[in-house]
Amino acid sequence: MASDTAAMSDTDTDEGVRRRDWIHIAALSTAGVGAASVLIPLVSQMAPSADVLAASSTEVDVGAIQPGQSIKTTFRKQPLFVKRLTPEEIAEAKADDGANMRDPQTLAERTKEGNEDILVTMGVCTHLGCVPLGAAEGENKGEFGGYFCPCHGSHYDVAGRIRKGPAPLNLAVPEYSFKTDAVIRVG
Numbered sequence: 001m002a003s004d005t006a007a008m009s010d011t012d013t014d015e016g017v018r019r020r021d022w023i024h025i026a027a028l029s030t031a032g033v034g035a036a037s038v039l040i041p042l043v044s045q046m047a048p049s050a051d052v053l054a055a056s057s058t059e060v061d062v063g064a065i066q067p068g069q070s071i072k073t074t075f076r077k078q079p080l081f082v083k084r085l086t087p088e089e090i091a092e093a094k095a096d097d098g099a100n101m102r103d104p105q106t107l108a109e110r111t112k113e114g115n116e117d118i119l120v121t122m123g124v125c126t127h128l129g130c131v132p133l134g135a136a137e138g139e140n141k142g143e144f145g146g147y148f149c150p151c152h153g154s155h156y157d158v159a160g161r162i163r164k165g166p167a168p169l170n171l172a173v174p175e176y177s178f179k180t181d182a183v184i185r186v187g
């Protein structure tokens with residue numbers, strides 16, 4: 001009898017829990033619908049205005065960069081490398097276009113038509129985010145003459161393509177366009 005009572009009270013408790021759960025779920029669903037309806041105007045209010053978008057782009061004067069030189073700047077608070085390739089580096093990058101690469105991309109795919117000497121990449125190693133060397137005078141450019149990440153030994157070639165080491169991807173090329181012959185807008 002005592003065990004029957006115990007069984008009864010267990011069942012009652014289970015049902016009670018189930019009933020409470022159902023009420024809870026129903027309340028959450030109603031709240032979810034309410035939240036969704038207030039979310040739409042909120043999202044449209046949160047869309048960035050034109051001046052915020054403009055502030056998130058960066059203009060870089062590439063006219064003063066000599067062949068073989070790179071500059072380091074920042075884009076959206078992250079390092080950005082802009083490099084002017086020499087004719088030899090362009091030839092080397094093109095000769096390697098068909099090489100067996102981890103993240104295959106041609107030089108043409110990483111630069112703009114008519115400006116294949118200007119290489120714009122993020123200065124962020126695609127392994128764990130260190131800043132690779134090679135943009136400043138005298139820095140180690142790695143085994144492929146581009147950039148070298150000393151954190152775990154990733155080597156990028158003259159087109160910023162990953163050739164050796166743990167990084168899985170090429171240095172990212174951000175969205176950019178030529179505003180004039182000498183000025184690019186990144187972002």
Ligand code: FES
Pocket residue numbers: 125126127128129130149150151152153154165166167
């Ligand atoms: S962060 Fe560059 S190799 Fe690991």
